[in-house]
Amino acid sequence: MQTLSPRHVKTDEALRLGVEQGWYAIKVSGTFVSGPHDSEGDCRRKIDEIHPPVVKKKR
Template sequence: MQTLSPRHVKTEEALRLGVESGWYAIKVSGTFVLGPHDSEADCHRKIDEIHPPPVKKKR
């Protein structure tokens, strides 16, 4: 499973990359996977929908 991280792309960088500014879920390699999202929290929610956090087992 690929770990995704939230990353904010500011206007200047967005213009250079040809994308909208906002929050994106990215792979470790830097590849954009999801986005743009309005907030970091929205980005985290989408990441969790795709890759839910592991459920802790009760002992």
């Protein structure tokens, strides 16, 4: 499973990349997976939708 992380893309970088400013869920390789999101919290919620956290079972 790919680990996703939130990343904020500011205006100058957004213009260079041809994307909108905002928060993006990205792979370790730097590939954008989801976004832009209005806040880091929104981005993290989307990451949790894509890859729900692992729930450990009690024995």
